[in-house]
Structure formats: structure tokens, C-alpha cells
Amino acid sequence: MLAVIHTPPRGDGTALRARLAEDRSPSGVWRFGELVLPSAVAVAVSHPEGNTPLLSRSALSAWTSIDGLRLKHEGHNPTGSFKDRGMTVAMTQAKRIGARAVACASTGNTSASLAAYAAHAGIPAFALVPDGQVTTGKLAQTLAYGARTLLVDGDFDTCLRLLQEASAELGVHLLNSINPFRLEGQKTIVFELLQQLEWQAPDWIVLPAGNLGNTAAFGKAIDEAIAWGLIDRRPRLAAVQAAGAAPFAAAFARNFDRLDSVQATTIASAIRIGAPASYQRAVRAIRSTNGVVLSVTDAEILAAKVAIDRAGVGCEPASAASLAGARKLRSDGVIQPKDVVIAILTGHILKDPGILQEIHGPVSIAPALANPPVRVAASIAAIRAQLKSPPSC
Numbered sequence: 001m002l003a004v005i006h007t008p009p010r011g012d013g014t015a016l017r018a019r020l021a022e023d024r025s026p027s028g029v030w031r032f033g034e035l036v037l038p039s040a041v042a043v044a045v046s047h048p049e050g051n052t053p054l055l056s057r058s059a060l061s062a063w064t065s066i067d068g069l070r071l072k073h074e075g076h077n078p079t080g081s082f083k084d085r086g087m088t089v090a091m092t093q094a095k096r097i098g099a100r101a102v103a104c105a106s107t108g109n110t111s112a113s114l115a116a117y118a119a120h121a122g123i124p125a126f127a128l129v130p131d132g133q134v135t136t137g138k139l140a141q142t143l144a145y146g147a148r149t150l151l152v153d154g155d156f157d158t159c160l161r162l163l164q165e166a167s168a169e170l171g172v173h174l175l176n177s178i179n180p181f182r183l184e185g186q187k188t189i190v191f192e193l194l195q196q197l198e199w200q201a202p203d204w205i206v207l208p209a210g211n212l213g214n215t216a217a218f219g220k221a222i223d224e225a226i227a228w229g230l231i232d233r234r235p236r237l238a239a240v241q242a243a244g245a246a247p248f249a250a251a252f253a254r255n256f257d258r259l260d261s262v263q264a265t266t267i268a269s270a271i272r273i274g275a276p277a278s279y280q281r282a283v284r285a286i287r288s289t290n291g292v293v294l295s296v297t298d299a300e301i302l303a304a305k306v307a308i309d310r311a312g313v314g315c316e317p318a319s320a321a322s323l324a325g326a327r328k329l330r331s332d333g334v335i336q337p338k339d340v341v342i343a344i345l346t347g348h349i350l351k352d353p354g355i356l357q358e359i360h361g362p363v364s365i366a367p368a369l370a371n372p373p374v375r376v377a378a379s380i381a382a383i384r385a386q387l388k389s390p391p392s393c
């Protein structure tokens with residue numbers, strides 16, 4: 001696989017941190033352009049993206065028993081997921097080399113992002129998505145931003161395999177996370193959170209893991225941050241998979257002897273991937289950071305999602321895997337009580353309105369967590385009766 005290799009930046013870590021602090025780019029990706037794709041800063045296709053908040057919430061610290069818990073909310077990106085950080089860089093490169101058309105296979109967030117950035121760049125776009133497996137919000141975005149959307153009778157892994165073959169034949173520019181420029185952009189999640197922490201490395205960075213592009217990008221970012229003197233110790237990575245789509249966690253448990261792909265099933269559609277494309281690079285990331293890979297059940301993901309939602313933060317199901325994983329690592333004693341832990345929330349709550357219906361609708365898949373709407377008569381007596389008993393917080 002191809003990778004972008006950088007000439008080390010000018011000067012030492014102190015000089016680099018000072019330059020980064022002075023950069024006034026409105027984009028949280030191109031602010032780090034020197035560490036991403038220096039030659040493209042002036043021609044970037046940017047909405048802009050990044051600049052996402054690092055949140056602390058006492059309710060979620062209590063829920064995980066981690067006082068030093070912070071949430072990096074990538075749902076604040078322009079199309080509502082971290083995919084925009086990779087897409088701005090890969091689309092900029094596609095435009096520079098005169099791509100005739102761009103394409104991706106997607107569980108929904110990559111296609112939403114591809115469609116928005118292709119529209120901005122003025123390049124025709126194709127999205128291959130598994131029919132019936134993409135959430136309403138993500139499909140709506142992909143169509144609305146104008147990508148030609150192909151509903152494929154197969155899963156994500158099938159979409160990616162078919163597209164890789166056809167795009168090579170037809171010269172359509174592929175923008176999946178096997179595209180090395182995507183990973184360069186996604187590195188800025190790590191650079192930005194380190195800058196927000198004033199370059200004091202956290203003990204852990206916990207992220208959901210599907211196709212493993214982000215895990216690979218985080219490993220590269222940490223390696224570079226060390227090599228370039230931005231930080232003086234490595235955070236440990238924890239990659240969290242859904243139990244029904246956990247080939248990476250299974251391989252980790254066998255000391256990465258091999259990857260056995262699986263038929264993926266989970267409510268967390270963004271990580272419903274059975275044959276992760278960036279496996280080798282992600283193995284390197286876990287090894288170089290003394291990281292761990294684990295899986296959590298759909299019930300644990302749902303419980304974490306409801307906790308995040310009830311804290312007023314909100315995220316899509318796949319994102320909640322990070323918090324469910326952090327909680328599990330803390331209860332297993334892997335994460336220590338005083339550790340500083342950054343959990344990545346990868347996507348916005350409105351990406352998956354269907355799951356909200358399933359949790360909070362009349363027939364809940366998790367009755368203990370449900371907050372169903374209350375149907376009332378249009379009378380002052382009925383409203384008064386309701387207002388007398390506020391819900392618990």
C-alpha cells in the first residue's frame with residue numbers, strides 16, 4: 001500500500017508548535033497543512049472542516065469511572081463525521097491531478113463526505129453503498145449533494161471489492177481510506193487534540209474501528225508527533241470493534257497471527273465491516289503505541305450511546321463504541337483511575353434517526369433506556385398534569 005512520507009519539518013518541536021499556534025487557516029486540517037500535504041495548502045478544497053471540540057462531561061466521567069475522560073466530537077465536522085478530514089485532502093489531490101470522476105464504497109459517512117467535497121471541487125462522484133444498510137441521514141446527504149448513488153445487493157466489503165476492480169479498469173479515482181491522502185487528513189484528529197491538550201500527551205486515545213483507516217492514521221500521527229518533537233511520550237491506542245464485526249479484535253487476541261474476515265453484523269452500521277482494508281497499517285499502529293483492540297456488544301454500544309445522548313452530547317451508534325470500550329477497559333483495570341483518556345466520537349447523532357426510533361419508539365429494543373414520547377390530549381388539564389412531574393435528569 002502507498003503512504004505519504006514527509007520530509008521532517010524545519011526546526012525543533014518548540015519551533016513547530018509555535019508555527020502551528022500562529023497558523024490562521026479556518027480549517028482544522030489545513031492549519032496542520034505543513035504536516036499533511038504542504039504543497040496543496042494554497043489550493044485546498046475545504047468547507048472548512050475540523051476544529052472540533054474536546055468535551056468533558058461529569059456524567060460520562062461517572063459512567064465510565066474515568067475522571068480524566070474527554071470526548072473529541074468529530075460529529076461537528078461539516079457533513080457530520082470525521083470523514084471530512086480525510087476527504088478534504090484526498091479531494092484536493094484528486095482535483096490537482098485532474099481526476100475525471102471520483103468514487104467510494106461506503107457504509108454512508110464516506111459517501112456523504114465524498115458527495116459534499118466533490119460538489120465543491122466540481123468533480124462527478126459515484127457512491128457504492130450496501131442496499132438497505134445505510135442510515136437515512138447518510139443516504140439523504142449523499143443524494144442531496146449530488147453523487148450518483150448505486151445501491152448494491154451486497155455488504156460493504158462486496159461494494160469495496162467491486163469498486164476497486166472497476167475503478168482501476170475505468171480510471172475512476174478511488175477515495176476510500178486505502179487512498180493514502182485520506183489518512184493524511186485524518187491524522188489531524190490527533191494533532192488537533194494534542195494541540196488542545198497543549199501538547200501534553202494523554203494516556204489513551206480510544207476510537208471505534210471498522211475498516212481501520214482511522215486506526216492506521218492515528219498510529220502514523222503519533223509516530224510523526226514523536227519523531228518531530230511535538231510530544232515526548234506516546235499515547236496508547238485502544239481500537240474498539242462491535243462484537244459482530246470484530247476480525248481485528250480476534251486477530252489481536254492471537255497476537256496478530258492472521259486476519260480472518262467475518263460476515264459482519266451490528267447495529268453500528270459505520271463499523272459493520274468484516275474484511276478491514278487497512279489491517280496491516282492498523283497492526284503497526286497498535287504495536288507501535290503499545291495499544292489494545294477489544295470488542296463490545298451491541299447492548300454495550302446502545303447503553304453508551306444513550307449515556308452520551310442523555311449528557312446532551314449525542315452521537316451515532318458506532319461512535320459510542322469508543323465510550324463503551326473505555327468503560328470496559330477501566331473496569332478490567334487496563335485503564336487506570338488517574339489516566340487521561342480521549343474518546344473519539346466519530347459521527348453526529350442525526351446520522352442515524354432510525355436507531356432513535358428503535359430505542360425511544362413504542363416498541364423499544366432497549367426498554368430500560370427508552371424515553372418514549374407521551375401522547376396527551378390538547379387540554380390544559382392534561383398539560384398541567386404532565387408539567388407537575390418533570391422527568392429525572
Ligand SMILES: *Cc1c(COP(=O)(O)O)cnc(C)c1O
Binds near residue numbers: 177346
Ligand atoms: C468510518 C467510521 C468509523 C470507522 O472508521 P474506520 O476508519 O473505518 O475504522 C467509525 N465511526 C464512524 C461514524 C465512521 O463514519
